[in-house]
Amino acid sequence: MFCRLLRYDIRKGLISDYKKLLIVVAISVAFCIQFRWEYTSHFSSLSEASFGDIIFFAFSGMSEYTFSPDQPFLFPALWVLLLVLPMFFVLYYPFYDLLGFGKNVLIQVGRRRTWWLSKCAWTAVYIMTYFLIIYAVTAVFCIVMRIPLSTQISGETHEMVAMKGYNPMLNGEGHLVEFMGRMDLQLFVLPVISMVALALFQMMLSLIVSPIYSFIISVGILISSAYYMNPFLIGNHCMTQRSNLVVSNGMDIKNGVLLSLCMAVFSIVLGMIAFNRTDVLSQPLRDE
Amino acid sequence: MEHTIEMINVTKTIRKSTVVNDVSLKLTSDKVTGLMGINGSGKTMLMRLMTGLIRPTEGSVIIDGKELHKDISFPDSCGLLLENPxxxxxxxxxxxxxxxxxxxxxxxxxxIRNAISLVGLDPDDKKKYRKYSLGMKQRLGIAAAIVEKPDIVIMDEPTNSLDTDGVDMLKGVIREQKNRGALVVLSCHDMLILKELSDITYKIESGIIVAGEEVGEAR
Structure with a gap:
């Protein structure tokens, strides 16, 4: 029953609603073009750039912000946009489904727990699809621009980001210290699992407060992550510039994975308890 | 097998407002039950209580001998048309x-094809749902409620957006559900139509059952 319900959720909440994901394609193309423009304005050609460079650039976020009158807070707009968008996309489906024939489905399923777990799995699938689209569009851009599909971060990208005021830990050869292998986790795994965890947290909160307030809280967590370099603010783990692979006092990947797993499990369990006690009314749950 | 829904002293309070007040009812599959009342009288809440979508603040709802929220979370086999599909x-x-x-x-x-045909739609029609008229949407909602041949069929305002042909179609659908042994509960604010469709009607006011009336063989 769970698998069939998840398939229903994917068909209804993802495949039939594919037009939303075209926005992700457009944004991905836009940041690839922005990368190209910034890169070529600093360096003569794209010969040293790689697929990893573009992803590093997109999820670079910002270096640690220290309040000072001389240092204005430069809002990391691209990073915020890339992470807020999936939170918005997964916000309403689980609850608006209950306003339509999702009510029939819930009754057919017969168990609230199964319904909730399917919505959690749907959320994870949605977020993974979102990131896959970003990576796929970037890969296509690389193929078109004849940029190698390597995940190695080039020295030029370090320089380019350094020009924005961040101090990378460079070795004697001008490359970032300790990038090998673990940077792939930072680029391709940590943003996905962190955002899955935050989306599950948001869905759980939607039951307790309401979808719109839970979205505001998610956005608040992401923006606070930009202001404060704190491992408990999950957005910090999605900024490549704040990884301990890049700066000495940066975020540890293991801690990021652990925090995400704890947050996800907490949200799933608490949400299950809350949904068991929730009345399915004619408006999105607590919004009524 | 006869199907039953029994509500025993059911009260539902939402945000300090009592929407269903100490209702006791026993519904059986040999009679189509109609609930009538003005908007906000508590018909829909009563139906939500029967389906397990909301929990009673007090009292219990028993479906075929099993208590909702205790023995089962939802009725084992229930088709639903609740508000706008x-x-x-x-x-x-x-x-x-x-x-x-x-x-x-x-x-x-x-x-699926039979259910769509029964409500007067064409199962081969490729027209997208967004292009359906209100009446067609309502017909599809009715088809959704009966497609799996459930033991219990609950329809809230099924006559909404239906023309006279549609109401005739609904009569046929309800007759068929009753004939195959399903327990049918309907609500409607139009007393005349409800009496045409039901064998027994209950009038609800402010969450209280104020009258029950056997309609007889209206059809």
Whole structure:
């Protein structure tokens, strides 16, 4: 029953609603073009750039912000946009489904727990699809621009980001210290699992407060992550510039994975308890 | 097998407002039950209580001998039309029902086609749901409620947006559900139509059953 319900959720909440994901394609193309423009304005050609460079650039976020009158807070707009968008996309489906024939489905399923777990799995699938689209569009851009599909971060990208005021830990050869292998986790795994965890947290909160307030809280967590370099603010783990692979006092990947797993499990369990006690009314749950 | 819904001293309070007040009812599948009352009288809440979508603040709801929220979370086999049906805009009527029934996998393609035909729609019509008229949407909602041949059929305001042909169609649908042994509960604010469709009617005011009336063989 769970698998069939998840398939229903994917068909209804993802495949039939594919037009939303075209926005992700457009944004991905836009940041690839922005990368190209910034890169070529600093360096003569794209010969040293790689697929990893573009992803590093997109999820670079910002270096640690220290309040000072001389240092204005430069809002990391691209990073915020890339992470807020999936939170918005997964916000309403689980609850608006209950306003339509999702009510029939819930009754057919017969168990609230199964319904909730399917919505959690749907959320994870949605977020993974979102990131896959970003990576796929970037890969296509690389193929078109004849940029190698390597995940190695080039020295030029370090320089380019350094020009924005961040101090990378460079070795004697001008490359970032300790990038090998673990940077792939930072680029391709940590943003996905962190955002899955935050989306599950948001869905759980939607039951307790309401979808719109839970979205505001998610956005608040992401923006606070930009202001404060704190491992408990999950957005910090999605900024490549704040990884301990890049700066000495940066975020540890293991801690990021652990925090995400704890947050996800907490949200799933608490949400299950809350949904068991929730009345399915004619408006999105607590919004009524 | 006869199906029953028994409500014993059921009260539902939402945010300090009592929407269903100490209701006791026993509904059986040999009689189509109609609930009438003005908007906000508590008909829909009563139906939500019968389906397990909301929990009673006090009292209990027993479906075929099993208590909701204790023995079972929801009725084992229940078709529902509650308020405005909402389907996927980009799917056809058939596509929507095919998706809906995919969860349990109990309805065959033939069942889906029959349900769509029974409500007067064309199962081969490729028209997207977004292009349906209000009446067609309501008909598809009725088809969704009966497609899996459930033991209990609950329809809230099924006559909404239906023309006179539609009401005649609904009579046929209800007769068929009753004949195959399903327990049917309807609500409607139009007393005349409800009496045409039901064998027994209950009038609800401010969450209280104020009158019950046997209509007899109206059809």
């Amino acid at each position: 909402a389907f996927i805009d980009s799917y056809s009527g058939y596509g929507n029902l095919e998706l809906l029934t995919s969860v349990r996998g109990r309805a065959t393609a033939e069942d």
